[in-house]
Amino acid sequence: MKNTNHATWTLYRWTLSEAWPYRLQIGVVLFLSLLSIPLELLTPLPLMIAADSVIGEKAVPGFLQAVLPAAVTYSKGTTLVFAAVLFAIIALSNQLRNLTYGILSAHVGEKLVLNLRARLLRHAQRLSLLHHDAKGTANSTFRIQWDALAIRWIVMDGGIPLLTASLTIVGMIYVTASIDPSLALVALAVSPVLFVVLRVYNRRLRHGWHAAKTLESSLLARAQEVLGAVRVVKAFGQERMEEERFVRRASQNVRTHRRLAFLQGLLGLIVGVTTAIGMGIVLFIGAQHVLAGTLTLGSLLLVMGYLTQLYKPLEDMSQKTADLQESLASAERAVSLLDEAPDVIEKANARPLSRTTGAVAFCDVSFAYREDNPVLHDVSFEVEPGTRVGISGTTGAGKSTLMNLLTRFYDPTAGRILLDGVDLRDYKLADLRNQFAIVLQEPVLLSTSIAENIAYARPGASEEEIVEAAKAANAHEFIVGLPRGYETEVGERGMSLSGGERQRIALARAFLKDAPILILDEPTSSVDTKTEATIMEAMERLMRGRTAFMVAHRLGTLANCDTRLQIENGRFVSSEGAIGSEIEQQKSINNVRKISHTGGV
Numbered sequence: 001m002k003n004t005n006h007a008t009w010t011l012y013r014w015t016l017s018e019a020w021p022y023r024l025q026i027g028v029v030l031f032l033s034l035l036s037i038p039l040e041l042l043t044p045l046p047l048m049i050a051a052d053s054v055i056g057e058k059a060v061p062g063f064l065q066a067v068l069p070a071a072v073t074y075s076k077g078t079t080l081v082f083a084a085v086l087f088a089i090i091a092l093s094n095q096l097r098n099l100t101y102g103i104l105s106a107h108v109g110e111k112l113v114l115n116l117r118a119r120l121l122r123h124a125q126r127l128s129l130l131h132h133d134a135k136g137t138a139n140s141t142f143r144i145q146w147d148a149l150a151i152r153w154i155v156m157d158g159g160i161p162l163l164t165a166s167l168t169i170v171g172m173i174y175v176t177a178s179i180d181p182s183l184a185l186v187a188l189a190v191s192p193v194l195f196v197v198l199r200v201y202n203r204r205l206r207h208g209w210h211a212a213k214t215l216e217s218s219l220l221a222r223a224q225e226v227l228g229a230v231r232v233v234k235a236f237g238q239e240r241m242e243e244e245r246f247v248r249r250a251s252q253n254v255r256t257h258r259r260l261a262f263l264q265g266l267l268g269l270i271v272g273v274t275t276a277i278g279m280g281i282v283l284f285i286g287a288q289h290v291l292a293g294t295l296t297l298g299s300l301l302l303v304m305g306y307l308t309q310l311y312k313p314l315e316d317m318s319q320k321t322a323d324l325q326e327s328l329a330s331a332e333r334a335v336s337l338l339d340e341a342p343d344v345i346e347k348a349n350a351r352p353l354s355r356t357t358g359a360v361a362f363c364d365v366s367f368a369y370r371e372d373n374p375v376l377h378d379v380s381f382e383v384e385p386g387t388r389v390g391i392s393g394t395t396g397a398g399k400s401t402l403m404n405l406l407t408r409f410y411d412p413t414a415g416r417i418l419l420d421g422v423d424l425r426d427y428k429l430a431d432l433r434n435q436f437a438i439v440l441q442e443p444v445l446l447s448t449s450i451a452e453n454i455a456y457a458r459p460g461a462s463e464e465e466i467v468e469a470a471k472a473a474n475a476h477e478f479i480v481g482l483p484r485g486y487e488t489e490v491g492e493r494g495m496s497l498s499g500g501e502r503q504r505i506a507l508a509r510a511f512l513k514d515a516p517i518l519i520l521d522e523p524t525s526s527v528d529t530k531t532e533a534t535i536m537e538a539m540e541r542l543m544r545g546r547t548a549f550m551v552a553h554r555l556g557t558l559a560n561c562d563t564r565l566q567i568e569n570g571r572f573v574s575s576e577g578a579i580g581s582e583i584e585q586q587k588s589i590n591n592v593r594k595i596s597h598t599g600g601v
Helices: 004-034 036-042 045-055 076-126 129-135 137-145 147-179 181-188 191-228 230-235 239-292 297-339 399-406 429-433 450-455 463-472 476-480 499-513 529-543
Strands: 360-370 373-383 388-392 414-419 436-439 517-521 547-551 563-568 571-576 593-595
Touching (some): 004 036, 004 076, 004 147, 004 297, 036 076, 036 147, 076 147, 076 297, 129 137, 137 191, 147 297, 181 239, 239 297, 360 399, 373 414, 399 547, 450 463, 529 547
Parallel strands (some): 373 593, 436 517
Antiparallel strands (some): 360 373, 563 571
């Protein structure tokens, strides 16, 4: 989108595609908006009748005499009553139109925003972990929550009023020209000036709003990061430093908005002065026509009334066009998120998978987060169903990456990973992920009740099933001891619970899912010895009858595994049978290890 005009029309086409499903509702809103045109055209009419046919001696306009009873135009008194009643009817009709328009416009606008937010969230969830790691979740959050609002403004608050204003201008120019063509020509003379001014300012405003949105997104990211690490901030007493850092960034945002306010204010000033000059010239020429007898006073008042309403849409169009640049900048950010291609893509003809046997094979698998930073090198091994595999190695050796590839959070840069003899990339993604139950080093809990956190593995699970899963994970006892039991809210990320309690809830979630493959990534590294024993007992039950991968630094944690693989710098350096048996040194990095639950390698 380097060409600005091309980018703008691309955004308009995208907006049209987003709005198309709601075309009938938008059509009704557009009709109500267009209904304002005849009402606006009729508004000065009672004033003209009062000036020319009540105060003056001119007859009521012929088109009214053709439709009104003679009693209405019989005397100046009845004509004045008619003019007053007509004024009230027009005003009431306009207010009723405004009320209906406002309600329907808000309804359709919110539906548009909801649909776009859902699309953005759905797409953001499909994007790879690499994307979120690189750009941060606050970036996507800001686009979902705030940039999505642009669709409502462009269609409902900007597009429809702009179209209505354009047609209103055409109607008023036509009526004015039918009364006095020279005055209509003078009134139109300001249009080229306004067009040039808008053309220049729109580019500057769009660029400014892009910068403002980027700053606002970074401010949200900073606040989210500080509050997420509030324990560290408090521990080191850096509250003041974080506040000052935030204020510095926020001050830059204030300056950006101040510049934008100045630009928009200056634009409004230029438009207002231009239209005022146009009105002054029309008044000067119109008064001369009245003095010359070629135009009645009532007609001049009618023309001035129309020009007031003509220039008001022009000024509104100028203001809305300026405001539109903010929405277009937000729309561009929303579109750019939707344009991000997921790294992990499901094939069109992907195979369904109900329940795997748990046979896993890595075939010459290599992986790099960045091209210049390989993490795994030609990793090969096989695991038979029901085998417990312990994976050890130093921090950064590639242990967790191995598991992320198995669950297809990433795809290998080379080689294949097979499940039941089929490449992971050939399976439906949802079916594949359903084969795994994962317990992480830092368990992730949602800000809801304990029961809902356990049931997250299987929505719709009964209360009895949830309790049974908690009992299997050695969590039931501490849960029922809480004031609200299973309905206890765990707080953000579960921080109202201890580390061991969070881990046992995560284990209960894994029990409830009952997946054939289990991944335990450093599940006891952050708990004390007593809690570790409780968790290990639960994990022993959880691993029965399943293919299990346990990642750990402490060899004692892997004591119950059938075999152990040690990985360093992305390569296997050794492998063992049951912990404590003789180590078989790797004969070749590319050799395939066949691992079974008997403990052999």
